[in-house]
Amino acid sequence: MTSGQTIPQVRLGATGPVVGVQGLGAMGMSEFYGDTDEAAARDTLDAALEAGVTLIDTADIYGRGANEEFLAPFVAAHRDEITLATKFAVVRTDDPAHRGLRNDPAYIRSAVEGSLRRLGVDVIDLYYMHRRDPSVPLAESIGAMADLVREGKVKHLGLSEVTGEELREAHAVHPIAALQSEWSLFSRDVEQSAVPAAAELGVALVPYSPLGRGFLTGAFTDASKELSETDYRYAHPRFSGDNARRNATLLEPIRSIAAAHGATPAQVALAWVHQRAAVHGLAVIPIPGTRKRSRLLENTAATHLVLTDSELDLLEPIADQVAGSRYADMSSTSAAREK
Template identity: 50%
Template sequence: METRTLGSSGPTVSTIGLGCMGMSEFYGTPDETRAKDTLQRALDLGVRFFDTADMYGPFTNEKLVGRLLEPYRNRVTLATKFGIVRDEKGGMHGLNGRPDYVHEACNASLERLGTDHIDLYYLHRVDPDVPIEETVGAMGQLIDAGKVRYIGLSEAASDTIRRAHRERKITALQTEYSLWSRDPEDDILDTVRELGIGFVPYSPLGRGFLTGRFESPEDLPEDDWRRHNPRFQGENFQKNLDLVDAVKQMAAEKEVTPAQLALAWVLHQGDDIVPIPGTTRPEHLEDNVAATEIELSADDLDHLDDIAPKGAAAGDRYPDMSTVDG
C-alpha cells in the first residue's frame, strides 16, 4: 500500500488506517477471534495505521489492539485518544481536559496498550471548562517525557485548533468526514492545511450506511448504538437511503462496491487526508483497501457532488451534539 504523511512533519502512514472501535462495542456483539483475524489481515494488506481510544470498551479496546499488535509494534503507527470519561461499567461522566488528567489518562493507556510510547495521542473531545492551551500544554509535556511522539485533536473547531497549535504543534485532526458528513469543508480543511496539520476522517463510510448494506433500521443488531443515531431513524433513514441508492447506482456503473466508491471519494479530497474506516470483518477490510486503487475523474467527482452535496444527509451526526466543539 502507498503511504501518506500526516501534516507537514508528522508520521508517514498507510494511505488508509483501521478504526478499531467496533471490535469492542457500539456496533453489535464483539467477536475477539474475528477482530484478531481482521487486524492480521490489515497487516497482511499493508495497513500500518491503527486507531483506538481509552473509552472504547470501555478500556478493553486498547488492551485488545495492544496485545494483537505487540509483535509488530515498531512497524505500525498506533493512535489512541483520551478525554471522554467512562467508568468500568460503561457509564459516561462527561469530558476531562485538565492537565493532571492528561497525564493520568496517558499512563493508563500506555499500560493497557503494553507499550512505552503512543505514536499519536488525541484529545478525543474538547473540554469546554478547560482552556485548550492548558490541555495541549500538558499533552506537550508527554512528548517531552518520551511517552508520546505526536499530538492531535478530535472534533475541534477552527478557533480551537489555532489556539492549540500556537501552544504546541498539532500533528493531526480527527473529525467525521464522508459523503454524508461534509461539514469540515466549511472551514476546518482550510484551517488544518494552512497550519500544516494532517486530516484523519473517521466514519468515512457513514458508520456503514454508505456501504449499502442497510435497507431498514431493523437490519442493525438490537445492541447496535446506531439505532440511537438520528440518521438511522424514521424519516431520516429513508431520506438517507435515497442518497445511498444513488451512490449504489453509480458504483454499479463503475463496477465497484458502494463502500469503495465512497471511500475513494474521501481519498480524492487531498493527499493530506488519511481516512480510518472501521470494520470487524476481514472481507470488508479487503473491500476498503481496494478503494485505494480506484481512480475518479473530475466528472466522477462532480457527479458525486451532485448526489451528496454538503448538508444532504438528514439528521444530526449524534443524538447529543453538545460534545462536538463548535
C-alpha cells in the same frame, strides 16, 4: 473491485510519521456495533498489516479500556511496523448513556498512564484529545500534552472534533500532527473551518466514520428495524424512521458509480474521501472500522479507485440533503462551536 496490492503511503501531517494512506479504526472490535468476534478481529488486524495499513486507531473509552487491551498482543508483535494512535477525554461510568469530558492536566497525565499500561507500550505514537471541553483553556490542555512529548511518553499530538480556530490555537502551543473528525459523503461540516486550517498548518486529516457508520455501504436502511438495540446506531437520528427512508434514497448515485467501476458503494464512498486530499491540499488518512478480513480488503482497494470529475459532481449535493444530525447530542462536536 478487489485488492491485490498494498496501499500507498503518506506523511501524517508535516510533523508526523509516514503511514499507509488508509488506517484502521479498531473501536468496533470491542463494542458499539453488535456482537464481537475476537478471532475474526485478530485476523483482520493481520490482513491490515499485509495490505499496508499501518495506522491503528483506538481510544481509552472503547470498551472502557478493553479495546486497548485487545490490541496489546498485536502491538507487541508488530511494534516497529505500526503507528499506534489512542485518545483521552471522554469519561464513562456504569451508566451506559453517560459521557463526561475532562481535558485538565491532571486527568491527561492519569489517562496516558492508563493507556500505556493497557497497550503494553512505553510510548504512544499519536495521542489525541478525543473531545474538547470548553471549560478548560485549550492552551492548558495542549501544554500538558506537550509535556508528555518532552517526557517521551508520546511522539505526536492530535485533536478530534475541533474548529479551525481551535486547531490554530493549539498548533501555536505545540505542533499538531493530525485532526480526527467525521468526514464522509454524509458529513461535511468539517470543511467549514477545520479543513482550511489544517491545510494551512500542515496538519493531516484523519476522517472517522468515512462510510457513514455503514449506512453508505447499503448494509442497512433502518437501524431501528434491522439492528439490535445494543448496536450504537440503533437510535441514531440519521438511520431511523423517516430520516432513514429519506437518506436511503441518497445512495442511488453512489450505487450507479460503483456499478460503472465494478466496485462497491463502500469503495466509492472511500474513494471520495481519499480524493479530498487533492481537492483541499492536505494529507487525508481515513480510518474505516471493520472486524472482517473481507471488508478490510474491500476498503483498501478503494485507495486505487479514481472517480472522474463528472462522478464527483454527482456526489457533491448529497451532504446537503441528509436528514438528521450526526449525533442526537451535538454539543461535543466542532459544529456546535463554529461561529
